[in-house]
Amino acid sequence: MKNITLGQHGPSVTPLCIGTWAWGDKLFWNYGNGYGVEEVEAAFTAALEAGVTFFDTAEVYGLGLSEKLLGQFIQKAPQSVQIATKFGPLPWRFTGQSVSDALTESLKRLQLERIELYQVHWPFAFFLSQETLMNTLADEVKRGRIAAVGVSNYSATQMREAHQILGVKGIPLAVNQVRYSLLTRQIESNGILATARELGVTILAYSPLAQGLLTGKYTPERVATPSGARKVDPRFSKEGLQKIAPVISLLNSLGEKYDRTPAQVALNWLIAQGNVIPIAGVKTPEQVKQNAGALGWKLNTEEIGQLEKVTRLWLS
Secondary structure, three states: OOOEEOOOOOOEEOOOEEEOOOOOOOOOOOOOOOOOHHHHHHHHHHHHHOOOOEEEOOOOHHHHHHHHHHHHHHHHOOOOOEEEEEEOOOOOOOOHHHHHHHHHHHHHHHOOOOEEEEEEOOOOOOOOOHHHHHHHHHHHHHHOOEEEEEEEOOOHHHHHHHHHHHHHOOOOEEEEEEEOEOOEOHHHHOOHHHHHHHHOOEEEEEOOOHHHHHHOOOOOOOOOOOOHHHHHOHHHOHHHHHHHHHHHHHHHHHHHHHOOOHHHHHHHHHHHOOOEEEEEEOOOHHHHHHHHOOOOOOOOHHHHHHHHHHOHHHHO
């Protein structure tokens, strides 16, 4: 498994990242109902066994519980792991000190003195200017508490601004974490992907399986009711599933060729885009093993093109 460098010369991480939004989150994922601490700890262990050591969390996931759980698991881990977490620019945070204080609290929950990547969770910062925000993060890199700075959900213009402010301090912008999958390809048409390539910024792709739509589990013939907020998502209706049926059919066909699942093919397509790391959310060790099956093999150029063609509908 070949590691990827975050940004131009950031930390080296595995080409697949484990997402931990569901670790402690009751609102969207119903944490504690059907799965809990035992399952997510087993998922953490399974990831290490599969050679995946890069984990993404955020202070808002489970209101800090995701970070706390990760911190507990890291203490028992037999090897080093790479952690990415996120700062939420909330209305009452309008000074550089508030950014540093939030980082301090995240590090306490994670039981770490330093993390590989600290990301700004969303671009709207209320009363906190991007200058104050980025300058503080640059200072934290120099202080040694974070190895690299990232953003999340930033547009091409916002990403360029963050890159420029950090650049004055001699710190590169390493990452933009955005929604990206075969069924959400807007970053290819709105300038985000092109700008990231121009600036040497790595894309971390969240919802790489479109919240389960690309697993093949949901089809028009057997409309299963998903959990949590997905129940009201029209994409999971019979009509929504009929729309994506050609995509699932191709994923199944390619999966049969390589003895892989539709999800593994969908993740492999993202990795094939170059300098893109999928963040696969997991709750159980089985899901980790499933996602890790996206590694160690490659779709060929023709197959990548077939998937690109069948999903053009989702470019805008």
